[in-house]
């Protein structure tokens with residue numbers, strides 16, 4: 168296992184965001200973490216990556232406990248956090264160079280990897296512009312490149328495809344697949360069930376801070392589509408009753 172999460176818990180005031188979850192992700196997996204809004208995905212991924220201290224539980228990445236040996240764990244991790252604050256006065260090229268050097272790459276390697284990643288993620292032509300001027304999709308792509316630049320063993324990506332166009336998404340998927348085939352491991356969250364079905368080989372469904380189903384994609388789908396299974400586990404669709412006023416139109 169590359170990632171082992173045991174009894175993870177987090178509460179914000181009276182809100183129990185994560186209610187004692189266990190997860191195990193094997194080497195080479197592309198693992199999808201799905202759940203409705205407010206289910207606890209970002210809170211869980213933030214605790215896994217050392218960004219948010221858990222109230223209880225442990226996270227082991229490779230051999231390292233994220234909260235006891237954070238330096239060792241962070242060497243193994245590549246992270247695309249949700250709503251990441253970027254150094255957005257830097258150009259894309261400067262930001263990738265900075266991330267590479269921070270992770271211990273020498274200058275030449277950081278520059279050449281940043282060029283390789285920009286080609287793979289269709290960011291050429293944008294790297295000399297300040298990140299502050301990037302579109303939402305471009306920010307996701309440069310953040311993904313920043314997560315990959317030091318060639319980590321485990322990638323944790325919170326909503327990596329949100330706002331990313333279909334061609335760039337296809338490139339990013341190809342990149343993640345070849346990374347996983349070579350022994351890298353990916354944990355990603357997404358609201359796009361078709362995409363999760365396309366990319367992931369195993370999934371966990373989190374609702375109200377608890378994991379309601381996890382395992383291989385086939386096991387969790389249980390004969391239906393992931394979307395149907397997701398809606399079922401998340402408590403079904405809400406009715407539109409009581410919204411008749413919506414069709415009275417203001418004019």
Ligand SMILES: Nc1ncnc2c1ncn2[C@@H]1O[C@H](COP(=O)(O)OP(=O)(O)OP(=O)(O)O)[C@@H](O)[C@H]1O
Nearest residue numbers: 179182183184202203204205206207208209210211
């Ligand atoms: N810093 C915080 N302070 C207070 N409550 C928080 C904080 N962060 C998260 N929460 C609450 O914890 C719960 C889980 O939030 P979280 O962001 O983990 O959900 P999520 O599954 O990532 O949702 P989404 O799909 O909408 O991004 C929610 O009820 C949220 O309001």
